[in-house]
Amino acid sequence: MKQFKRQIEKDGPGFVTLMAEEAEDMWHIYNLIRVGDIVKAPTIRKVVTETSTGTTSSQRVHTMLTISIESIDFDPGEQELHLKGRNIVENDIVKMGAYHTIDLEPNRKFTIEKTEWDCIDLERLNLALDPAQSADVAAVVLHEGLANVCLLTPAMTLTRAKIDMTIPRKRKGFTSQHEKGLEKFYEAVSAAFIRHVDLNIIKCVIIASRGFVKENFMNYLITYADANGKKFTTDQKAKFLLVHSSSGFKHALKEVLETPQVAARLADTKAQAEVKALNQFLELMSTEPERAFYGYNHVSRANNDLAIETLMIADSLFRSQNIETRKKFVKLVESVREQNGKVHIFSSMHVSGEQLAQLTGCAAILRFPMPDLDDEPMSDDEEQQQNEQE
Amino acid sequence: MSRHRNVRNMNYADEIDDYDEDYDDDYSEDDDEGTSAQYSYKNRKAETNLSANYYTYAAEPDAPVGAPKPTPSTSIVRNSTAPSLTTNFVKEKEKVKAVAVAKSNNSTPKRNLTKNNLLVEATASQTPSRPNSEVDLSAFRRNQLQTISRAPAQPRKPQKSRENVKDLINLIVVGHVDAGKSTLMGHLLYEMEFVDSRTMEKYKHEAARSGKSSFAYAWVLDETEEERERGVTMDVARVSFETDTKRICLLDAPGHKDFISNMITGTSQADAAILVINGTRGEFETGFENGGQTKEHALLLRSLGVTQLIVAVNKLDTVDWSRDRFEEIKNNLSVFLTKQAGFANPRFIPVSGLSGENLTKKTTEIPWFNGPCLLESIDSFVAAKLPISGPLRIVVSDVLKVQSAQLILSGKIESGEIEKDDKVYIMPSVTAATVKACSNTISNTEQCLAGDHVLLTLAGTFEPDSIQTGSVVVRAGPDTLIPARRFLVRLVVFDILTPIIKGSTAELYAHSICVSCTFSKLNHSINKSNGEILKLKPRFLAKGTSAIVEIETDQDVAIEPFTKCRSLGRVTFRSGGKTIAAGIVENVL
Numbered sequence: 001m002k003q004f005k006r007q008i009e010k011d012g013p014g015f016v017t018l019m020a021e022e023a024e025d026m027w028h029i030y031n032l033i034r035v036g037d038i039v040k041a042p043t044i045r046k047v048v049t050e051t052s053t054g055t056t057s058s059q060r061v062h063t064m065l066t067i068s069i070e071s072i073d074f075d076p077g078e079q080e081l082h083l084k085g086r087n088i089v090e091n092d093i094v095k096m097g098a099y100h101t102i103d104l105e106p107n108r109k110f111t112i113e114k115t116e117w118d119c120i121d122l123e124r125l126n127l128a129l130d131p132a133q134s135a136d137v138a139a140v141v142l143h144e145g146l147a148n149v150c151l152l153t154p155a156m157t158l159t160r161a162k163i164d165m166t167i168p169r170k171r172k173g174f175t176s177q178h179e180k181g182l183e184k185f186y187e188a189v190s191a192a193f194i195r196h197v198d199l200n201i202i203k204c205v206i207i208a209s210r211g212f213v214k215e216n217f218m219n220y221l222i223t224y225a226d227a228n229g230k231k232f233t234t235d236q237k238a239k240f241l242l243v244h245s246s247s248g249f250k251h252a253l254k255e256v257l258e259t260p261q262v263a264a265r266l267a268d269t270k271a272q273a274e275v276k277a278l279n280q281f282l283e284l285m286s287t288e289p290e291r292a293f294y295g296y297n298h299v300s301r302a303n304n305d306l307a308i309e310t311l312m313i314a315d316s317l318f319r320s321q322n323i324e325t326r327k328k329f330v331k332l333v334e335s336v337r338e339q340n341g342k343v344h345i346f347s348s349m350h351v352s353g354e355q356l357a358q359l360t361g362c363a364a365i366l367r368f369p370m371p372d373l374d375d376e377p378m379s380d381d382e383e384q385q386q387n388e389q390e
Numbered sequence: 391m392s393r394h395r396n397v398r399n400m401n402y403a404d405e406i407d408d409y410d411e412d413y414d415d416d417y418s419e420d421d422d423e424g425t426s427a428q429y430s431y432k433n434r435k436a437e438t439n440l441s442a443n444y445y446t447y448a449a450e451p452d453a454p455v456g457a458p459k460p461t462p463s464t465s466i467v468r469n470s471t472a473p474s475l476t477t478n479f480v481k482e483k484e485k486v487k488a489v490a491v492a493k494s495n496n497s498t499p500k501r502n503l504t505k506n507n508l509l510v511e512a513t514a515s516q517t518p519s520r521p522n523s524e525v526d527l528s529a530f531r532r533n534q535l536q537t538i539s540r541a542p543a544q545p546r547k548p549q550k551s552r553e554n555v556k557d558l559i560n561l562i563v564v565g566h567v568d569a570g571k572s573t574l575m576g577h578l579l580y581e582m583e584f585v586d587s588r589t590m591e592k593y594k595h596e597a598a599r600s601g602k603s604s605f606a607y608a609w610v611l612d613e614t615e616e617e618r619e620r621g622v623t624m625d626v627a628r629v630s631f632e633t634d635t636k637r638i639c640l641l642d643a644p645g646h647k648d649f650i651s652n653m654i655t656g657t658s659q660a661d662a663a664i665l666v667i668n669g670t671r672g673e674f675e676t677g678f679e680n681g682g683q684t685k686e687h688a689l690l691l692r693s694l695g696v697t698q699l700i701v702a703v704n705k706l707d708t709v710d711w712s713r714d715r716f717e718e719i720k721n722n723l724s725v726f727l728t729k730q731a732g733f734a735n736p737r738f739i740p741v742s743g744l745s746g747e748n749l750t751k752k753t754t755e756i757p758w759f760n761g762p763c764l765l766e767s768i769d770s771f772v773a774a775k776l777p778i779s780g781p782l783r784i785v786v787s788d789v790l791k792v793q794s795a796q797l798i799l800s801g802k803i804e805s806g807e808i809e810k811d812d813k814v815y816i817m818p819s820v821t822a823a824t825v826k827a828c829s830n831t832i833s834n835t836e837q838c839l840a841g842d843h844v845l846l847t848l849a850g851t852f853e854p855d856s857i858q859t860g861s862v863v864v865r866a867g868p869d870t871l872i873p874a875r876r877f878l879v880r881l882v883v884f885d886i887l888t889p890i891i892k893g894s895t896a897e898l899y900a901h902s903i904c905v906s907c908t909f910s911k912l913n914h915s916i917n918k919s920n921g922e923i924l925k926l927k928p929r930f931l932a933k934g935t936s937a938i939v940e941i942e943t944d945q946d947v948a949i950e951p952f953t954k955c956r957s958l959g960r961v962t963f964r965s966g967g968k969t970i971a972a973g974i975v976e977n978v979l
Contacts, residue, residue, distance in 0.1 A: 143651075164855075166859060168789065168790055169625055169787070169788040169859075170613060170614050170617075170625050170627065171628070171788070175614045178614060179614065179615070210648035210649075210967070211648040212616065212620065246648075246964070246965075246966050247651070247904075249897060249906040250906070251895040251906060255966055255967075279888075282888040283887070283888060285889045285891060285929075285930050285932075286887060286888055286930075289889075289929070289932075293929070294892075294929070354895075355893045355894065356893070358893020358894075358908060358910070359891060359892055360892075
């Protein structure tokens with residue numbers, strides 16, 4: 001992400017002019033923009049003109065519009081952000097108060113203006129502007145008949161292709177059916193891999209499966225690439241990493257990220273840190289349940305007693321339409337930081353984030369056990385909130 | 391109150407009964423003949439409920455068209471009282487009919503007649519509200535399902551009895567990797583002359599050439615090149631043979647932990663099992679204690695409904711047929727099998743798969759053992775009672791060929807019967823088809839009954855994704871299966887490290903399905919023995935707890951409440967290569 005101009009007061013109003021450069025940046029912008037913000041960006045508007053005789057003609061006109069956002073829509077596949085809102089600055093062709101939808105894409109300059117920039121926003125902005133962090137990893141998790149080809153960026157896990165095929169089982173005297181089926185399956189996965197993964201950009205490719213599927217697939221992939229005139233160089237081959245996973249479902253990625261081999265290659269990516277923290281939380285759940293709590297009520301009670309060591313919070317909570325909810329969570333984060341607690345903001349586009357989101361989106365590891373918290377029932381309104389967000 | 395609310399309530403009490411029998415700490419033998427009186431009682435009760443359902447169906451003429459289902463309340467008090475209330479109500483008004491249905495337990499035609507009568511009333515009255523879950527069933531799909539479930543059930547011809555045919559036993563062979571399952575079964579088949587000596591010689595020769603001469607017998611069952619090359623079974627092999635009094639369908643499961651998913655698919659089709667134990671010193675211990683598959687397999691067997699078990703202690707020739715070793719293994723295992731897993735009476739047999747002792751005939755090598763040999767023990771398994779008169783359910787275990795107008799599949803009939811020219815539907819894709827041919831493992835009979843493994847040829851218009859392993863073939867009518875993606879499940883948590891929390895993802899296994907699912911809600915934890923609620927909305931489920939939870943699968947799946955069809959109601963959850971829980975489907979949400 002590029003920044004052109006910035007005039008922000010912490011916890012006060014301000015604006016920033018940015019330009020997204022890649023898919024990842026769009027995700028950051030999606031997390032930055034909220035309903036009520038003001039966005040100024042170039043866009044295309046269909047203008048209908050009516051002559052005095054009553055004939056109409058329509059034209060598409062490029063123009064600069066400033067709108068106050070009413071709804072936000074993110075398309076992770078296309079990497080587009082659709083911002084709908086009312087025009088608030090007088091324009092030659094668009095009336096004040098007229099509705100317009102701006103499509104934000106990479107390589108378009110735009111300005112965001114907020115009445116209040118809180119610490120989460122500023123953090124997100126700085127994160128997006130930091131060029132150092134980008135570890136692009138491709139992963140293929142598969143088992144016989146199912147494969148997921150994913151791209152892992154620091155903030156997102158994008159499923160590029162999902163191959164689901166029925167492979168005939170082995171049957172007395174008809175084993176060739178099974179082998180043919182497997183071959184077809186490998187071919188489909190290889191084709192998807194070649195199409196979606198650019199080995200010149202990707203730094204590491206993880207192939208994970210149970211049994212011998214990964215080796216077989218790797219061999220097939222190499223011959224497939226060779227046959228299609230895209231022979232892997234030795235450098236490229238060195239990027240591959242074969243890991244064990246228990247299945248080919250997307251959630252098996254979590255297992256994959258835990259294995260030491262992968263951990264060494266991906267040290268310090270966000271995804272990895274998240275998985276680590278969540279695992280620690282789950283382990284505590286079984287060993288010392290009085291030190292692991294989730295749900296806003298429990299967590300904030302623990303926070304009042306200065307008990308939080310690590311706070312895990314899903315970024316979907318900060319995208320909340322409700323300003324009050326957002327403020328509540330921002331306050332929680334700030335307060336935990338003040339107490340020298342660690343805060344992980346999970347990206348909801350990762351597998352671990354998906355799980356945290358299910359867990360009310362808010363969980364904490366405590367410094368000391370708080371057994372009396374356990375007796376308190378989890379409140380119903382938390383679930384309602386969650387449903388609202390969904 | 392809509393019809394479905396009633397169904398839900400009615401079944402609840404019934405399921406509790408069922409649960410007590412199946413999931414109690416003592417795991418009483420529910421499928422056994424010993425409790426047949428109880429069984430039939432329960433059956434009758436189920437019938438009464440059935441009629442009750444039909445009645446309410448008919449008695450609510452002003453149920454709004456396609457009205458959304460009222461939010462199911464989680465209040466237990468309400469649920470438990472509702473059934474009795476409704477039943478009384480039914481008894482008053484519809485006594486005659488209910489009795490008729492209950493009595494017609496054994497005579498299918500009569501029962502169908504009653505059903506039809508009720509149905510005519512039902513269709514005449516109004517459109518009933520369908521279970522309208524929040525799932526994004528497209529309107530089209532919903533309509534389709536509605537039409538199917540409202541189609542009148544075709545009266546079935548009385549079944550021709552199959553008295554001259556031996557009982558069928560589906561037998562699965564399980565055990566830790568390298569316990570010698572395939573070799574044991576391969577040798578057994580060879581001794582029964584299932585494999586001719588020429589082929590066997592060929593195997594022996596080839597195996598010796600690739601430096602694996604001890605694998606020759608396993609090659610009878612391990613047929614793919616990869617399995618032979620690596621020396622492990624990877625997928626379930628299936629062969630059929632006959633003993634003196636039984637037909638046996640043998641399923642040879644893989645033992646490696648990476649292929650447990652295949653083992654589960656095989657086990658879900660089995661009625662009885664042989665657990666093979668490696669008797670070599672040190673090997674039994676690794677397989678049993680240090681995270682081996684012996685325990686997991688045994689628990690899976692039980693939770694998938696297998697009640698009869700033979701333990702074959704293999705490779706005893708390596709310890710000179712030591713009686714002490716056999717007794718040591720027997721003592722260790724029986725405690726686990728009876729107390730923890732809940733098998734009533736596991737039988738232990740010393741064998742050697744490689745040298746072939748005690749397989750088909752008693753051997754002089756083991757003077758201290760005078761029990762039956764393996765084949766005799768297999769012969770003494772009791773065949774399960776088959777729900778032939780139940781609704782049609784064929785679980786697709788393998789798709790052999792998919793063409794645009796025809797497909798060939800193999801599967802097991804879990805209940806009901808099927809014959810040529812039947813009109814069927816494939817769930818969950820809701821594809822209509824006609825049966826062009828069906829044959830079971832014995833011969834090309836015209837009709838296949840519950841329990842059979844069948845090869846079906848269907849005609850219709852198909853797309854590649856119309857059918858998958860785990861699809862279920864059903865008939866239209868009120869007994870049809872409505873695929874869904876949210877279920878209420880009663881489960882027992884296994885020995886796991888990280889507890890199950892809300893939002894945990896796992897793989898869901900049921901009959902031959904494997905899909906990923908999420909625990910979307912932990913409703914309450916319950917007391918294992920009496921079903922009492924221990925805690926509402928627990929934060930997590932630690933090992934050993936029982937609980938009622940809501941799960942949500944990624945796509946529509948064809949499973950249904952345990953009370954409706956036992957084999958379609960058993961579910962197993964796995965995550966990270968371990969089995970984390972097993973249970974039964976209580977309700978479709």
